[in-house]
Amino acid sequence: MAYERVLTKHVNEPHSYTLDFYLTQQRGYEALRKALTLDPNDIIEQVKASGLRGRGGAGFPTGLKWQFVLKDTPKPKYICCNADESEPGTFKDHVLMERNPHLLIEGCAVACYAIGAKVAYIYIRGEFYHVQQVLEAEIENAYKAGYLGKNIFGSGFDCDVYVHRGAGAYEAGEETALIESLEGKRAQPRIKPPFPAVAGLYQRPTAVNNVETLCNVPLIVLYGSEWFAGLGPEKNGGPKLFCISGHVKQPGVYEASMHTTLRELVFDYAGGMIDDRPLKAIIPGGSSVPLLLPDQLDTPASFDAVQKAGSLLGSAGLIVMNDSVCMVWLAMNLLHFYRHESCGKCTPCREGTDWLFKLLGRLEAGEGRQKDLDLLYRVSNNIVGKTLCAFGDAAATPVISTMKLFRQEYEAHVREGRCPLPAPWRASRPLFAGAH
Amino acid sequence: MEYAPAKFHKSARTLPEPGEAFAFTPENQAKFDAYVTRYPPDQRKSAILYALYLAQGQQGYLTRAAMQHVAQQIRCTPAEVEDVVSYYTMFFTKPVGKYVLNVCRTLSCALLGAERVTEELSAVLGIKPGETDPTGTFTLVEVECLGACDRAPVVMINDTDWHERLAPEHVRRFVEDLRARGKAALSGCHLHKEQGAGGGGQGAR
């Protein structure tokens, strides 16, 4: 593990979040100073050359996203930083905001300069109140020191960064729903096109970027795109934060390169399985992606390699499960989530998640029928690809993936008329007895 | 013939309770007036969540009167405010206890016993999820992933404070402690506490 951390190196030092620490230990705001001497297009080119891909879930190239932002327009433009962090199994952005907030603030300012915006809104989930306190205090310090506000470094460039608090909605993490929420409405997705790059916040050109994505930007400006690309495999460059949770000894946020394999992440970084029980399955990228099996653990944790293995790196939230986990229960747990969080705009998703949850609940309660298994497939396939945003596909994934890999467990529920694997850490009374 | 008899109206929508007359305190009004300048002047609606947090903080929950006041502040219709309130999970339209215990029930927390935490809390407090105990001290709520899955099981208290790694067997002591010491009983967010000591995560090793 020769990798040297760049995003989270200092996060456990007591004053890592202060401006003083950032300036003295992390070459703070040097990237912004340098950026303001460059042509904005050169910064976009540099980010493109670095190969930086969005860390929010989709892995879309950031430089390209910025290039798409409409140039010749008298309208104001915006950066929206996605700090909604609500994909189950994901808990990396809050570490950056809480312990290295100036890196994000600087990233926002550089991003604004690159696309020609003057304002960045950081949309933070409502539950992160304590994080917001730190972030807002540090933004104020950045203003006082002249790194935000009017005429930064005498360059004539103005930039404001504001925090906008959400109020509890997973869908607010989807980029157009985030924009709707910022506009003071329900967090429901928009029809695309037009994409935010053309008509985003207040119908003006907007780039929505994840927190971790923006934190990488000052590093690229400061150390160069070659350095950045060289940290990881081809097209998967830069540092990456991995969130490891579930049945591991040391769950937490770990920074590594995308050369690192899933096995190394689980067994070296996170200390291996609790009580050394066998690993049954792993979700590599937050609850919305397909499961991987133990024989796939030697896959490097990069966007491309994980996709080749049949899943997605998504938000790099690794949920690790031992042999006590019933896969029907797992699908039910996640469908409870998706059913609750479905914004209700598209019928297949709103109704489908409810159907799936009820079918799974019936199976778990031992009242499932053989034909329910076909129904699960049919309902899932009537959601996938039929919704405005990626939520629908995500919601069907736990069902499709567990049915593909663990069909025999579904059959056993029907055959035995009960859950064959009622783990001791689960509720003693089934959530769903008698529900139809 | 009777036109549109009541049974045609199947909507489960219930109007929020009217509540007492409501207006921001002068401090909250000043906060709102300062906050709303973050957005373009013709986009006051962007400040709606902030205004609702202020109103909820002032009164504990949101009544129809409070929503009407927010509508006036934002310069939109009360229906638009209700539309927003009914969507987001962090707003209450009924009185809640002094401590709202929001237990995360999503996968990573469930794998480490969150379902049993809820069961234990239910037993200790004598209430089901969604209910408030008769003394008005505790409300029990099940919520979805809080974004701190490495500290499972996680509980958010009200909309501001956290308690992490609440094992089912610690629930009784936790409730007693919260009764006795108030928010001092909470672990808070790990990053505030565990700098360099114990726990997972790289910085901690």
Ligand SMILES: Cc1cc2nc3c(=O)[nH]c(=O)nc-3n(C[C@H](O)[C@H](O)[C@H](O)COP(=O)(O)O)c2cc1C
């Ligand atoms: C249902 C849904 C929820 C999402 N939640 C988040 C989130 O919490 N945080 C995030 O950064 N991206 C989230 N995304 C991805 C965003 O839509 C978007 O791709 C991302 O913010 C773009 O930033 P990036 O290019 O820097 O990754 C979500 C997407 C969907 C479909």
Ligand code: FES
């Ligand atoms: S699953 Fe409970 S915090 Fe993420």
